[in-house]
Amino acid sequence: MSRPVVIRVALVALLFAVLAGALYFTPKPAPATEKSFTLVLKDNALASGSSVMTVNQGDTVALHVQSDRGLHLELHGYEKEFDVGSDGEATLNFVADKSGRFFLHAHGANDEHIEIATIEVQPR
Numbered sequence: 554m555s556r557p558v559v560i561r562v563a564l565v566a567l568l569f570a571v572l573a574g575a576l577y578f579t580p581k582p583a584p585a586t587e588k589s590f591t592l593v594l595k596d597n598a599l600a601s602g603s604s605v606m607t608v609n610q611g612d613t614v615a616l617h618v619q620s621d622r623g624l625h626l627e628l629h630g631y632e633k634e635f636d637v638g639s640d641g642e643a644t645l646n647f648v649a650d651k652s653g654r655f656f657l658h659a660h661g662a663n664d665e666h667i668e669i670a671t672i673e674v675q676p677r
């Protein structure tokens with residue numbers, strides 16, 4: 554082989570090695586998992602639990618809510634509504650298929666929207 558051909562072959566081989574390395578080291582998104590959160594509410598406000606819950610898009614989320622009073626809750630953006638009844642507990646299960654920030658509200662009488670917490674869904 555002449556020298557220019559050898560150089561060209563070497564460059565192509567180098568290019569492939571760099572591309573393979575780049576593919577190998579590209580961070581892969583974490584696999585979808587199940588995330589579980591518990592929020593404890595007192596007087597329609599968060600008494601314990603995280604006010605910002607972070608998950609990855611595709612995760613299955615279980616949101617457990619305990620409250621000292623009956624409540625109607627809505628996760629805006631996902632349009633999921635659920636009620637805490639007389640037993641003081643409720644769980645919302647959903648797949649976080651949309652990314653963004655979503656507000657969990659308690660909806661009271663007189664059309665109140667009381668902010669309880671936020672769910673942040675990181676895009677994939």
Ligand SMILES: [Cu+2]
Nearest residue numbers: 627658666667
């Ligand atoms: Cu609302």
